[in-house]
Amino acid sequence: MVIIMNPDATAENIKAVIEAVQSVGLAAKVMEGTQQKIVGVLGDKTKLGSMAIDAMEGVEQSVAISKSYKLVSREFHPMSSVIDVSGVKIGGDEPVIMAGPCAVESRNQLLEAAEIAAKGGAQFLRGGAYKPRTSPYSFQGLEEEGLKYLDEARSKYGLKIVTEVTEVEAVKPVSDFADLLQIGARNMQNFRLLKEVGRSNRPVMLKRGLAATLDEWLNAAEYIMAEGNQKVIFCERGIRTYETYTRNTLDMSAVPAIKHLSHLPIIVDPSHGTGKWRMIKPMSLAAIAAGADGLIIEMHPNPAKALSDGPQSITPEHYYETMTAISKLAKFLKDEGINPLND
Ligand code: PEP
Numbered sequence: 001m002v003i004i005m006n007p008d009a010t011a012e013n014i015k016a017v018i019e020a021v022q023s024v025g026l027a028a029k030v031m032e033g034t035q036q037k038i039v040g041v042l043g044d045k046t047k048l049g050s051m052a053i054d055a056m057e058g059v060e061q062s063v064a065i066s067k068s069y070k071l072v073s074r075e076f077h078p079m080s081s082v083i084d085v086s087g088v089k090i091g092g093d094e095p096v097i098m099a100g101p102c103a104v105e106s107r108n109q110l111l112e113a114a115e116i117a118a119k120g121g122a123q124f125l126r127g128g129a130y131k132p133r134t135s136p137y138s139f140q141g142l143e144e145e146g147l148k149y150l151d152e153a154r155s156k157y158g159l160k161i162v163t164e165v166t167e168v169e170a171v172k173p174v175s176d177f178a179d180l181l182q183i184g185a186r187n188m189q190n191f192r193l194l195k196e197v198g199r200s201n202r203p204v205m206l207k208r209g210l211a212a213t214l215d216e217w218l219n220a221a222e223y224i225m226a227e228g229n230q231k232v233i234f235c236e237r238g239i240r241t242y243e244t245y246t247r248n249t250l251d252m253s254a255v256p257a258i259k260h261l262s263h264l265p266i267i268v269d270p271s272h273g274t275g276k277w278r279m280i281k282p283m284s285l286a287a288i289a290a291g292a293d294g295l296i297i298e299m300h301p302n303p304a305k306a307l308s309d310g311p312q313s314i315t316p317e318h319y320y321e322t323m324t325a326i327s328k329l330a331k332f333l334k335d336e337g338i339n340p341l342n343d
């Protein structure tokens with residue numbers, strides 16, 4: 001349930017509402033909008049019994065939340081959230097770009113990729129140190145050694161780090177090195193892992209499961225937020241359909257859908273979404289035009305030699321070209337006052 005306060009409600013009015021909610025053992029969370037404040041109520045609202053919250057001073061109305069996910073929902077938090085990740089704002093005016101190789105393969109490869117990522121204008125360097133591979137015989141990642149290279153690249157090029165955490169035991173070491181924890185598609189419904197990152201103090205990028213519905217995805221985010229971590233970012237990375245030409249079917253409609261259902265930011269991964277480097281530029285532009293808050297793109301200094309996901313990794317040249325096109329499109333939308341979404 002959310003309690004919408006009048007625009008002229010006083011601090012005392014809000015305090016009285018919070019106290020009333022807490023007096024029956026429910027939790028309250030105040031959210032500030034541009035016009036008015038909203039008090040979110042968590043827990044079994046029948047505990048409020050006959051308490052007439054709507055009649056309290058300063059209250060405009062109380063609204064029940066119909067969804068199984070609450071903290072994630074826009075009903076609970078009507079204003080879009082901007083998530084601060086080590087000083088970079090995701091969900092604000094500018095799209096945020098994360099670029100880098102699928103996997104950290106060596107110190108040289110990673111530092112080279114980081115230099116290119118920074119030169120092209122990305123704010124984040126991506127690179128998996130723990131790799132969830134489909135085949136047990138494929139390269140599994142450098143693990144802690146890979147984290148050290150990511151750390152070095154961050155200090156050398158001033159980039160933030162996003163990297164995947166694949167198991168509960170790895171949450172601590174990865175949180176020590178990463179600015180943003182990535183939960184991969186294969187782990188979207190690994191509820192123990194979701195709870196563990198929910199207890200960590202690092203923001204989380206939650207990728208959509210291989211065949212997850214939007215409802216399942218939103219509930220997965222609720223697992224993280226219910227543990228106290230309010231910094232969650234969705235990442236659409238394509239879903240399994242009958243189409244085999246592309247690796248996955250990139251569901252661009254997930255962008256406006258998530259924006260409508262949730263206050264959290266959403267970024268798009270055109271690399272896993274298509275599996276084809278030729279599609280990265282057009283799908284990146286489409287994502288920005290659809291209202292995405294950013295992109296995560298696989299780029300490799302030499303894709304032909306990549307130990308994983310070479311066919312969907314763009315070359316440095318193609319990366320620079322894509323970045324120029326993205327920033328021109330973003331500037332055009334901003335200058336023309338075009339908001340791709342209906343809010
Ligand atoms: C990745 O980002 O390299 C990755 C493994 O992605 P996904 O979980 O979307 O398959």
Ligand code: MN
Pocket residue numbers: 102103272298308309
């Ligand atoms: Mn990959």
